[in-house]
Amino acid sequence: MQRSVYVQTFGCQMNTYDTERMLQLLRPEGYEPTNDASSADLILLNSCTVRDKAEQKLMSHLGTFTPLKEHNPDLVIGVAGCVAQQEGERLLKKVKGLDLVFGPDNVDSLPELLRRVRERGERVSETELHKKREGYQFIAGEPSPDQGPTAMVTVMKGCNKNCAFCIVPQVRGRELSKPADEVVAEVRRFVESGVREVMLLGQNVNSYGHDRADGVLFADLLDRVDAVPGLERMRFTTSHPWDCTDALIERFGRLRTLCEYFHLPVQSGSDRILELMRRGYTAAEYTERADRIRAQAPDLHLSTDVIVGFPGETEADFQETLALIDRVQFDLIYGFKYSPRPGTKAAQYEDDVPEEVKVERLARVFERGEAIRRPRLATYTGETMEVLVEAPAKSSKANDQQLTGRSRHNIVVNIKVGNAALALFRWRGKLAQVRITKAFAHSLLGEFVTVD
Numbered sequence: 001m002q003r004s005v006y007v008q009t010f011g012c013q014m015n016t017y018d019t020e021r022m023l024q025l026l027r028p029e030g031y032e033p034t035n036d037a038s039s040a041d042l043i044l045l046n047s048c049t050v051r052d053k054a055e056q057k058l059m060s061h062l063g064t065f066t067p068l069k070e071h072n073p074d075l076v077i078g079v080a081g082c083v084a085q086q087e088g089e090r091l092l093k094k095v096k097g098l099d100l101v102f103g104p105d106n107v108d109s110l111p112e113l114l115r116r117v118r119e120r121g122e123r124v125s126e127t128e129l130h131k132k133r134e135g136y137q138f139i140a141g142e143p144s145p146d147q148g149p150t151a152m153v154t155v156m157k158g159c160n161k162n163c164a165f166c167i168v169p170q171v172r173g174r175e176l177s178k179p180a181d182e183v184v185a186e187v188r189r190f191v192e193s194g195v196r197e198v199m200l201l202g203q204n205v206n207s208y209g210h211d212r213a214d215g216v217l218f219a220d221l222l223d224r225v226d227a228v229p230g231l232e233r234m235r236f237t238t239s240h241p242w243d244c245t246d247a248l249i250e251r252f253g254r255l256r257t258l259c260e261y262f263h264l265p266v267q268s269g270s271d272r273i274l275e276l277m278r279r280g281y282t283a284a285e286y287t288e289r290a291d292r293i294r295a296q297a298p299d300l301h302l303s304t305d306v307i308v309g310f311p312g313e314t315e316a317d318f319q320e321t322l323a324l325i326d327r328v329q330f331d332l333i334y335g336f337k338y339s340p341r342p343g344t345k346a347a348q349y350e351d352d353v354p355e356e357v358k359v360e361r362l363a364r365v366f367e368r369g370e371a372i373r374r375p376r377l378a379t380y381t382g383e384t385m386e387v388l389v390e391a392p393a394k395s396s397k398a399n400d401q402q403l404t405g406r407s408r409h410n411i412v413v414n415i416k417v418g419n420a421a422l423a424l425f426r427w428r429g430k431l432a433q434v435r436i437t438k439a440f441a442h443s444l445l446g447e448f449v450t451v452d
């Protein structure tokens with residue numbers, strides 16, 4: 001029986017990956033994805049707890065979807081992701097039209113859970129975390145019918161760190177690494193289907209392998225993925241500075257496919273705040289690692305996350321964060337205002353930095369980041385760089401058609417073309433040489449030179 005599924009995904013790339021796995025599992029059950037929630041037979045919201053007021057936002061989305069049941073009594077509505085993991089049964093009690101709640105560790109049971117809803121009329125909550133390696137099966141990613149040139153490959157799940165502001169260890173459980181052979185086989189399948197670039201995913205990806213006895217750690221995994229014939233590019237996210245080993249740093253500039261881009265969240269430049277955050281390193285230790293990365297790969301772009309307004313952060317603490325930004329010269333900064341997440345250690349601290357101070361500090365972080373990024377991007381004007389062409393640019397207009405892609409440094413590069421639809425047919429998934437004609441604050445503009 002043919003059915004349609006509408007999925008809305010919130011939050012990080014791990015959720016995007018889980019959504020892909022859900023669609024993969026639902027296809028053999030007869031479900032095809034749709035962009036139209038009003039005509040769907042199944043609506044899934046893959047939720048995130050990292051964003052502010054996540055649960056309220058989820059409730060408001062559910063409030064718009066549950067009335068659809070009046071016209072379509074067979075409609076099934078489910079919530080997945082981290083809010084589902086945290087709330088479980090409570091969500092079913094709160095939302096009348098909700099049929100199904102399941103956590104990130106229960107994605108593989110989705111077809112069975114749906115049968116319980118449809119065939120037995122149950123309202124189902126399944127949020128058990130797999131705590132042990134035995135019995136845990138990673139779902140291998142498969143190329144989707146509309147697979148682009150980049151594929152995400154999860155290599156581990158969970159996190160053993162204990163950062164005070166973060167709910168991930170509670171909702172995603174402890175670290176479990178996928179066997180390296182499975183990772184390599186998955187990458188091979190994607191490459192054979194035309195994928196050029198893989199993104200290796202994990203909440204704390206560079207601590208890969210510590211839970212396994214085969215001795216394959218993250219740097220070794222990179223070696224093995226790099227050797228997959230036909231793979232052109234490899235990236236990974238997200239990393240913790242504590243697990244940024246010499247072996248990992250040494251792979252930059254040496255492994256052919258490993259792109260010159262590293263996202264290494266620092267969060268604060270104040271040792272006092274880093275300790276309250278339970279990050280496990282000092283500002284000097286972070287800076288020392290950043291220096292070693294830059295010494296190994298001088299052309300590498302380093303990006304980071306910064307949280308402003310963490311409980312107890314004074315202006316002096318914040319000045320130390322700005323000083324660290326100046327010292328490390330990040331190529332890109334993702335800044336966030338602190339807000340407490342229920343269930344975390346930091347939620348017990350007094351959220352004592354006024355909102356207007358958080359807003360003002362965040363603006364100063366972005367200002368400082370842009371002062372570094374703009375001139376750095378401007379140096380690329382007139383240069384030719386390799387771009388993996390992905391899609392039509394969002395800003396494409398009838399009289400100014402552009403395609404978009406990314407450089408190895410993860411810079412967005414838009415490319416002027418005559419006809420975006422025709423050019424996309426020819427260029428999508430190709431590694432093009434692009435001459436940069438203009439630099440903006442966050443992207444580059446260029447024109448095709450040659451292609452492989």
Ligand code: SF4
Nearest residue numbers: 159161163166168203
């Ligand atoms: S390392 Fe990352 S995922 Fe793990 S607790 Fe810290 S912030 Fe959360």
